[in-house]
Amino acid sequence: MAVEADKPGWAANVDLPALLKEAGLAALVMFGLAISIIGIRTVTITGGLGLEYRWDWVAFSVAVVFAGRFLLALRRETRSPAKRAEREVVMDRIGASVQKAAKVAGPLFIVIAIALPWMPFSNRYIVDIATLVLMYIMLGWGLNIVVGLAGLLDLGYVAFYAVGAYSYALIAVHFDLSFWICLPLAGLFAATFGVILGFPVLRLRGDYLAIVTLGFGEIIRVVLLNWYEFTRGPDGISGIPRPSFFGLPFSRRVQEGEQSFHTFFGLDFSSMHRIMFLYYLILVLALITNFFTLRIRKLPVGRAWEALREDEIACRSLGINPTNTKLTAFAIGAMFGGFAGSFFATRQGFISPESFTFVESAVILAIVVLGGMGSQIGVVIAAVLLIGGTELFRELEQFRMLAFGGAMVLIMVWRPRGLLSHRDPTLRLNDTPKGGTS
Amino acid sequence: MTLAEADSPSHDPHDTTVPSGARPLLTVEHLTMRFGGLVAVNDVSFAAGDAEITAIIGPNGAGKTTLFNCLTGFYKPTVGRLTLDSSGRQHFLERMDDFRIAQKAHVGRTFQNIRLFPAMSVLENLMVAQHNALMVASGYSVFGLLGIGGYRKAEHEAVDYARYWLEQVNLIDRADDNAGDLPYGAQRRLEIARAMCSRPVLLCLDEPAAGLNPRESAELNALLLYIKEKHQIGLLLIEHDMSVVMEISDHIVVLDYGRKISDGTPSFVRGDPTVIRAYLGEEEDDEIPPEVAADLAAEADSGNDGEGR
Numbered sequence: 001m002a003v004e005a006d007k008p009g010w011a012a013n014v015d016l017p018a019l020l021k022e023a024g025l026a027a028l029v030m031f032g033l034a035i036s037i038i039g040i041r042t043v044t045i046t047g048g049l050g051l052e053y054r055w056d057w058v059a060f061s062v063a064v065v066f067a068g069r070f071l072l073a074l075r076r077e078t079r080s081p082a083k084r085a086e087r088e089v090v091m092d093r094i095g096a097s098v099q100k101a102a103k104v105a106g107p108l109f110i111v112i113a114i115a116l117p118w119m120p121f122s123n124r125y126i127v128d129i130a131t132l133v134l135m136y137i138m139l140g141w142g143l144n145i146v147v148g149l150a151g152l153l154d155l156g157y158v159a160f161y162a163v164g165a166y167s168y169a170l171i172a173v174h175f176d177l178s179f180w181i182c183l184p185l186a187g188l189f190a191a192t193f194g195v196i197l198g199f200p201v202l203r204l205r206g207d208y209l210a211i212v213t214l215g216f217g218e219i220i221r222v223v224l225l226n227w228y229e230f231t232r233g234p235d236g237i238s239g240i241p242r243p244s245f246f247g248l249p250f251s252r253r254v255q256e257g258e259q260s261f262h263t264f265f266g267l268d269f270s271s272m273h274r275i276m277f278l279y280y281l282i283l284v285l286a287l288i289t290n291f292f293t294l295r296i297r298k299l300p301v302g303r304a305w306e307a308l309r310e311d312e313i314a315c316r317s318l319g320i321n322p323t324n325t326k327l328t329a330f331a332i333g334a335m336f337g338g339f340a341g342s343f344f345a346t347r348q349g350f351i352s353p354e355s356f357t358f359v360e361s362a363v364i365l366a367i368v369v370l371g372g373m374g375s376q377i378g379v380v381i382a383a384v385l386l387i388g389g390t391e392l393f394r395e396l397e398q399f400r401m402l403a404f405g406g407a408m409v410l411i412m413v414w415r416p417r418g419l420l421s422h423r424d425p426t427l428r429l430n431d432t433p434k435g436g437t438s
Numbered sequence: 439m440t441l442a443e444a445d446s447p448s449h450d451p452h453d454t455t456v457p458s459g460a461r462p463l464l465t466v467e468h469l470t471m472r473f474g475g476l477v478a479v480n481d482v483s484f485a486a487g488d489a490e491i492t493a494i495i496g497p498n499g500a501g502k503t504t505l506f507n508c509l510t511g512f513y514k515p516t517v518g519r520l521t522l523d524s525s526g527r528q529h530f531l532e533r534m535d536d537f538r539i540a541q542k543a544h545v546g547r548t549f550q551n552i553r554l555f556p557a558m559s560v561l562e563n564l565m566v567a568q569h570n571a572l573m574v575a576s577g578y579s580v581f582g583l584l585g586i587g588g589y590r591k592a593e594h595e596a597v598d599y600a601r602y603w604l605e606q607v608n609l610i611d612r613a614d615d616n617a618g619d620l621p622y623g624a625q626r627r628l629e630i631a632r633a634m635c636s637r638p639v640l641l642c643l644d645e646p647a648a649g650l651n652p653r654e655s656a657e658l659n660a661l662l663l664y665i666k667e668k669h670q671i672g673l674l675l676i677e678h679d680m681s682v683v684m685e686i687s688d689h690i691v692v693l694d695y696g697r698k699i700s701d702g703t704p705s706f707v708r709g710d711p712t713v714i715r716a717y718l719g720e721e722e723d724d725e726i727p728p729e730v731a732a733d734l735a736a737e738a739d740s741g742n743d744g745e746g747r
Contacts, residue, residue, distance in 0.1 A: 292583070299582040299589075300565075300572035303558075307566040310555035317510060317547050318567045318636050319540030328579075425559035427593075429601060429613035 014077050023070035030065035034058045091415055095372065095422030102377040109380070113283055117276045124275060129391050131279045131347070135340055136387045138286040140367040140379035142336030145293055147365065148374035149302065150329035151309025153210040156197070156217025157364050160190040160334035162224060162356035164341025169237040169351055170230075179243040183342050190338020191331040193220075198330035202323055205312075217361055224353040236352025242274065243281065243346050250274035278347050285343060289336045290376055296332075298426045305329050306374075363387075370411055372418030381419060452483040457689050457703050460487030462523065463672040464509070464640055469518035471504050471696075478504040479515075480696040486640070486689070488524075489670040491662060493683045496693035497716060502676045503550060505693070506642055509674070510547045511536030524639040541570050546638030548629045550645050550676075556618025560609055560628055563617050564600035567635035572596055603631040607661065623654045627661070634665065640672045641665065647679040655679060659686050684708065692716065 371378025462485035520531035529543035575592030576582030
């Protein structure tokens, strides 16, 4: 493994038996795994479950792993480390230019996003997927504050999403308040939970922090599942009021003396109205998250977050209160999670603890890490790839998670700091290009 | 170890007057720091004058960095009183949290192993140092987010102050580069500039000349003297490089095995036989056998090499 290719001229110098041995080992591991996972399949036969054997699949997967590992090892042996460093530099330059391009392309993207529902090709399905992607973009941007800026690895972000969704649902159902009152309340509750989580984990960093936040996410889910009187447990909460357009509901039937969206504007009723309204709503919420992040990065508290990520002891020596600074990061990240949660609740009309499993946290974190921590445009690209991609390949359902995992491994090997992990200073002294946002 | 008191008859070890007669800025009284059974700093008292450079020297493991960590709040002293007397207000440092010492008492510090924010630009490093003032100016981020109030102006002033310090440490051309990309000597200078940007009344420097070449070392001397003269703040300095210490200090405190063994002007300390003995070893009949002494030194070493992590 440790043989680095410092030898020129490749074919002659490759230790072929060693490579074959390595590939053989990988194939052996794959064989062991494949026997049970791929080779045997349960099928329903008359009178119970039967087994179906698929040895050809096993042989195929072992062959693929053998060939793949061999090629990978060969490539590693024949590629000089200098080239790898060169690639890092090139990728960094690409990251920088994408970041620069994002300044121009950002508004363009926004225009495209606004125009999307009006495009000739767009239909209900596309707008729905776009809404879903935007939800994850918003969650990614929210988590980016905690993970990307403040450097606090949070594996339980979905807890705040859940708190936001449940606060919205419970307040809306029990107190009959409108969406626009419930939304900030849900954000507030989520932020409070952010602080509650923040306090005990103030001294933890890295892996330890990740474990505690993971536990916190699970605690919230288990509480939601078991506190039946309050949350209706696994039954979930249904009949969550749909959002209204400044008091105008999107309903087909209108009660006497009241107006709904389509009667007010003199349109024919169409279920697309609500879908499009939800789409624009999440677009606005996501953009608010983005502009908030971009702005706060340039404020002292944003710089303090980044400084805290870099070196906490140095921060203390400069008089920065680490407790408050970390708690603000947790609270603000959680608040945006809560906003997204209440949007989720109002969109679905029904929520249950099933929607807030660890996998959600993992997906959101994957979006942030894949995009490049701290990169706003990276989150967008990663969310489109991960969420849009998996939705598009829904037919290949069996292989979706495989592709997902494969992509993650590839990124970790190829570019461990994320696709677009380029950081621009928040302000410049020389050649000042002033006033650039986005 | 009662030798120290016996051999410096002109100095009561707990006398806290500054040799030059300057007003004491920092007074350390009976400071003791224990780590379990190990006494890293043992009943040390001294005073550091305002607008003076006070050097703390001593062999490896003498407790210098531990003393610093007590002063800046990274350790809580076991016993002792640390009084900072600036502009008529007294701060008792032993009671304050580390970041409050920097924030309220305005004690700045640098670290033995440089602690910059490597992925942030040089200018941003200096802006972070002005965090508290900017935080107030931005209305604790509320007004800053909304773009109202005087944040813009305050930020401009902060940048100007950062520019001033970048000019002093000769880093103005590299202001927009990442701090982690600077060469070693420049990182040391940047750390001093960063500490100065937090507008301290007392600046504690932990081995600022470590790893510098003679030219850089001379530049550092000039910088420290400039800080003292122009900004009229007290400097407290841990240093091994005697050329730095003897040349610029107004007052030297010598520690050995956690005790103060000498205290006075550079010329006094240079001639003090206790100091010579501590540095060069004793000539005859040691009361401590050498192997025991070595063990003690190693123990003390492991006790305070850390940076307060």
